[in-house]
Amino acid sequence: MQPKLIIHSGAGSSLGEKGGVELVRNSLHKILEKLYKLLVDDQSALDVVVRGCQLLEDDPIFNAGTGSVLQSDGQIRMSASLMDGLNHRFSGAINVSRIKNPIDLAKALQSSPDRVLSDHGAAELVRELQLPVYNSLTDKRLNEWQQERQQNFSKSMANIIAESPGSGTIGVVALDKEGRLAAGTSTGGKGFEKIGRVSDSAMPAGNYATGSAAVSCTGIGEDIIDECLAAKIVIRVTDGFSIKAAFERSFAEAHKHNRDLGAIAIDANGIIAWGKTSDVILAAFHDGKEIGDSLEAAKGTFIFTAE
Numbered sequence: 001m002q003p004k005l006i007i008h009s010g011a012g013s014s015l016g017e018k019g020g021v022e023l024v025r026n027s028l029h030k031i032l033e034k035l036y037k038l039l040v041d042d043q044s045a046l047d048v049v050v051r052g053c054q055l056l057e058d059d060p061i062f063n064a065g066t067g068s069v070l071q072s073d074g075q076i077r078m079s080a081s082l083m084d085g086l087n088h089r090f091s092g093a094i095n096v097s098r099i100k101n102p103i104d105l106a107k108a109l110q111s112s113p114d115r116v117l118s119d120h121g122a123a124e125l126v127r128e129l130q131l132p133v134y135n136s137l138t139d140k141r142l143n144e145w146q147q148e149r150q151q152n153f154s155k156s157m158a159n160i161i162a163e164s165p166g167s168g169t170i171g172v173v174a175l176d177k178e179g180r181l182a183a184g185t186s187t188g189g190k191g192f193e194k195i196g197r198v199s200d201s202a203m204p205a206g207n208y209a210t211g212s213a214a215v216s217c218t219g220i221g222e223d224i225i226d227e228c229l230a231a232k233i234v235i236r237v238t239d240g241f242s243i244k245a246a247f248e249r250s251f252a253e254a255h256k257h258n259r260d261l262g263a264i265a266i267d268a269n270g271i272i273a274w275g276k277t278s279d280v281i282l283a284a285f286h287d288g289k290e291i292g293d294s295l296e297a298a299k300g301t302f303i304f305t306a307e
């Protein structure tokens, strides 16, 4: 099969000025090109999704891994999940700190009988895997938090999207040459949230895949959970909806409920899709012929590529 790939780095209300768009575009396109080569070189969708999440987590302009936002108490707690469509298996780590790539925990948990670990358990796993201690804090995130502290945390969330150049949660969805699908999502959360708040990113609501479709979501986690968006789209496709019909129906419901969210997807036929109710979703895709992105798309749009 022709491999397919789509990645995102968040959704939200504004992209700021042109400089912000170009910064995000350059970063997403570079990562996309690297990852697409891996798919052409026969790597599995699951491995490429993990590698993609690592590269996006390592880019400090995105709110995952290095550059994650701070929570209300000034700490970074990150969450990540991975779903293998072939084996229909979800794994994830919730609210983990002092690790470079939270997606590595989700990967390690794919073969574990206990596949989603939070706080203390996730920290124990970091120790077991002997992953080095890592500080994900950037000056930009610290400054944002300090400013918010002065205003007594009046904002409901941090600048997690690309208001030049801050940016959001990341996600990767891939279809490999063998026709296998996988999805991965990683986040620092909304920013300024209560201690112990759990993001959609390490739940099937935010990241889900079967042999029929794979989806990664971004936006307000509570909205994504209320819609159960990733699982809903994937299950609709698995039950026989086309990816187009599944997106149209699921986003019509999300619009009706005034949700602020976005999703990227690929189905087993190789159709790539993204959709949003928010103003912007920062997504870029490679269909084997060309690279495209959603950075300047109008509010509330969808796109579906050909098979």
Ligand code: ASP
Pocket: 010, 011, 063, 160, 168, 169, 187, 188, 189, 190, 199, 200, 201, 217, 218, 219, 220, 221, 222, 224
């Ligand atoms: N969904 C993430 C959360 O609510 C945030 C994001 O997608 O940017 O934790």
